[in-house]
Amino acid sequence: MYSFTKHAIMRMNQRGITRNMIELTLNYGKSIKDKIALTRKEINKLIKKYPQLKQDFIKLLDKGGLILVVKNNYIITLYKPKKGIING
Numbered sequence: 001m002y003s004f005t006k007h008a009i010m011r012m013n014q015r016g017i018t019r020n021m022i023e024l025t026l027n028y029g030k031s032i033k034d035k036i037a038l039t040r041k042e043i044n045k046l047i048k049k050y051p052q053l054k055q056d057f058i059k060l061l062d063k064g065g066l067i068l069v070v071k072n073n074y075i076i077t078l079y080k081p082k083k084g085i086i087n088g
Contacts, residue, residue: 001073002026008075017066017078020056025066039065039081 004012011017028046029038043061047054060066064080 002070002075003073004075005077008077011077011079015063015079017063018059021060021063021066022068022075022078024053024056024060025068029066029068034069034071036068036070037065037081038067 025038029036043057047057067081068078069076
């Protein structure tokens with residue numbers, strides 16, 4: 001279970017990211033160093049694999065995907081992936 005920093009909560013509100021979108025990213029995203037990423041490409045695959053979650057995945061797809069930066073069970077910040085850039 002992850003907790004949120006004040007910064008992460010502020011970014012959630014600014015960017016219109018819901019806790020459900022974060023849960024989807026935590027459950028289905030790929031870990032890359034200190035990040036958990038769920039890209040548009042992966043979301044499209046997941047829509048086919050989990051049709052019962054299609055509506056939830058589409059909302060996340062509309063945001064362009066999501067990257068969470070995590071450390072010591074805290075979500076530090078979150079943002080939309082830039083084209084072709086996940087790690088860094």
